Amino acid sequence: MTASDVMFVAVGLIAVGAALAVVLTEHLVRAGLWLVLALGAVAVEFLLLRAEFVAWVQVLIYVGAVVVLLLFAVMLTRAPIGPSGDLDRPPGPALLVGAGTGLGLAGLFVWVFAGKQFEPPPVGTAKALGNNIFDDWVLPFEVLSVLLLAALVGAIVLSKKEISS
C-alpha cells in the first residue's frame, strides 16, 4: 500500500459512507447535505486520478448547482422539518437488487483488476481536455447543446402554472 492507495481507500470510504447516509436517513434536508459530502468525495477521487478539470466541473455543477436545485425542490414541496416516517418502501427487493448490483460489480472488478498497477495517466487539464473534445467529439458536444436547450424549454413549459386556460 502506497500513500496514494491509502488516500484512495480513505476517500472511497467517505464517499460510500455518505452515500449510505443519503439512502438511509429519515431527514429530507440531511439527505441533500450528505449528498454534498458524497459528491465532494467523488470529486477528490477525480483529483487523485489526475482528472483535474472534471473534478472542478463536478464541484461546480454537482455540489453547486444540482444540490441547490434538489434543496429548492425539498423546500418547494413543503417537506417537514425533522424525521419523516413514510419515506421508504419495505426493504426486501431493494436490498436484494442493490446488493446484487453493487457486490456483483465489485466482485467482477476485483476479479479482473486485483493486484494490477498502472502508471499515472496524463493530467486532465482544461487545455488537454478541450483539445480532446474539439478534436474527436465535436458532434456529441453540439448535440448536447441542443439537448440542454430542449431540457430548458421543457422545464419552463412544465413549471408554468397553466397553459392558455
Next chain:
Amino acid sequence: MIRPVIPLVTAALLLGIAVYGVLRRRNAVLVLMSVELMLNAVNLILVTSDTLRRTLTGQAFSLFVIVIAAAEIGVGLALVLRLFRLRNTINVDEVSLDENPAN
C-alpha cells in the same frame, strides 16, 4: 503507480447503494438524489478507465454525463413540482399510471 481496483470498487458500491435508494425511496426528490449518485458512480468508472488506457476519452465522456445529469435534474424537478401542484404529494406510490390526466 495507481491501483485502479480501489476507485472501481468504490464506484461499484456507490452504484449498488444508489440502486437500493432508487428502489427503496418513496419520495420523488430522494429518488432523484439516488439517480445523481448513480450517474456519479458511472463517471468515476469512466475517469478511472483513463488510467488503464492513458487517454482522455473517459474524462470527455464524464463531462458529457455531467451535462446530461444537469438537464435530467432540471426536467425531473420540474416534473416533481408539477406533480406536487396537482396532487399535493410527491409520494411516487400514489401516482396511478392508468388514470385520466384531465382529472
